[in-house]
Amino acid sequence: MAWHRLTTTIREQPEDIAIAGFRFIHTADIHLDSPLKSLALRNPELADLIGGATRQAFSNIIDLCLDERVDALIIAGDLYDGDQTSMKTARFLASELNRLATAGIRTFIIRGNHDALSKVSRELVLPGEVKLFGGRAEHVLIERGQGEKPVAIHGLSFANPTAPESLLPKYAPALPDAINIGIMHTSLGGAPGHDPYAPCSPxxxxxxxxxxxxxxxxxxxxxxxxxxxxxxxxxxxGRDINEDGPKSVTLVSISDDGSVDLDERQTALAEFARxxxxxxxxxxxxxxxxxxxxxLKPARSSSTAPQLVVRLSFSGETPLAWRMRRDSELLFAEAEERxxxxxxxWIEKFEINCTPPRTSERSATDPLHELRSLIETAILESDAYEAAVASLADTLQAQLPTDLRDLFGADETQTRARRIALAREGADDVLARLQSGPASGNGTA
Structure with a gap:
């Protein structure tokens, strides 16, 4: 594939000065063969595409290493996706890493929190050119050509799925007269959607x-x-719409004078976009x-990934608001055709948040207007209705496979918000179908 540069380099050297550098690809959070969540319940072809996307992205990384003739590949944790990992996944990984070993390119891997859950990752036999760091901090010293500084690569794997304390004190001091590279799986100071792991600060x-x-x-x-x-x-x-935008790895070159050159390269098979x-x-x-x-056209043009997976959101005031909800399946088919x-x-999903123009709102004596007011004030806001919805949602959630239960939310706050949103969407759909007016035929242009 064509490797797209997404950023410019930093600390550039003058063009007339050629400084040999230690060059490597830095990646993390590959989550090989991660189980699908929302896509597993929708378009089977799209589910197949995304289901194989993490493997294709990893193969793209290997291709990039070979094309750039780098010295090493560094994987900073979460190569796997927990205890769902199979030996089939592990064999794929070994085969890909062997392509690098055959070319004389070394690989350095640490285990992250998801890797620590994987049983097969501990049993897999990796090529000799691969260094998988253990639960104790250590470093590997790479000797280079005459007059070039050696490279010390420091690493430490998660021994357990959690690491509430900083791991930084366990790393050795920087080796003098060497290029020092540290590999760590860490949440730094924390980020939305990520649990705290091995916290430390820049x-x-x-x-x-x-x-x-x-x-x-x-x-x-x-x-x-x-x-x-x-x-x-x-x-x-990315694996779902919450991991939208371009995805990439970083091509790094470190010179003996300490200057660092970064080049971001896109690797994704599919990009998610809202x-x-x-x-x-x-x-x-x-x-x-x-x-x-x-x-859709400009979104496709601006994306450099081979495939674009879109979630559409409609908003604004339009006389078509009711019809869009009533004939949502026709609108979805129209979107897929376009x-x-x-x-x-690919259209992953769409959301309809349109309302009728205020000037065309029904009068207060209209039965549907009264029904809407009743639903919004007396039903949706009532404790009894929320309890009934919660009971129904809990029953449905318990019947789902374990890896799909987060569809209703990953914690109590998310689950409650999701229930409320679904209840309001359902009420809007019912009102749309009750709205007077003939059906729309095939609904296409």
Whole structure:
């Protein structure tokens, strides 16, 4: 695949000065063969695409290492996705890493919190060129050519799925007269959606005097520069809409004078994106279909991933608000047709948050107006209704496979918010179907 550069380099050297560097690819949070969640209940073809995407992204990383002829690949944890890992996944990993070993490229891996759950990761026999760090901090010293500094790569794996205390004190001091690279799986100071693991601060990492810290755990890329370069590379492949946007790895070159060059390279097979469509003023179905194309085309053009997976959100005031809800399956089919015409675009889901124009609202004596008011004030806000919905949701959740139960929320707060949102969506759908007016035929333009 074509490797897209997403950022410029930092600490660039003058063009007339060629300084040999130790070059490596830094990645993390690959989550090989991660089980699908929401997609598993929808389009089977899309589920198959995303189901194999983490493997394809990893193969892309291996290809990039070979194309760039790097010295090493560094994986900063969560190569696997917990106890669901099979020996089939492990054999795939060994085969891919063997491609690097055959080319003389070394691989350095630490276990993250998800890897610590995996049983097969402890039984897998890896190629000799692969260093899997254990539960005690250590370093590997790589000797280089004459006149070049050696490289010390420091690593420490999670021995258990949790690490509530900082692991930084366990790392050895920077070796003098060497390029020092640290590998750590850490939540740093914390991030939304990520549990705290091995917490530490960028200031503490800078104080180690390492040249580079290769981090993992947080799925969004971040870079801190200074006396020490600290990189959280993000993940190479998103798995659902909550991991939207471009995904990449970082190509790093560290020179003997301590200068660091970073080059972000995209690796994802599929990119997730949220697209909003303002339907204000649209009063014809054909114009709504045109708005779909107008929104999807630029999104496809701006994405460099081979496939684009979209969640559409409609908002605004439009006379079509009721019809969009009543004929939502036709609107979804329209969106899929427009996506197919553009090519390499998938519709994962859409959300309809449109309302009728205020000028066309029904009078207070209209039965549907009264029903809406009753639902919003006397039913949706009542404790008895919430308790009934909670009981029903708990029953449904218990019948789902374990890996799908987070669909209703990962904790009590998320679950309650999800129940409320679903109840309101259901009420809107019922009112839409009760709204007077003939059905819409095929609903296409």
């Amino acid at each position: 200031v503490e990492l800078q104080a180690t005097d390492y040249d580079y810290w290769a981090l993992g755990h947080i799925h969004k890329r971040s870079v801190t520069t200074g006396s020490t370069t600290i990189v959280m590379p993000g993940m190479p492949q 697209i909003s469509i303002d339907a204000t003023g649209i009063d014809e179905w054909s114009d709504l279909a045109t708005a779909l194309t107008d929104a 996506a197919m015409q553009i090519g390499a675009v």
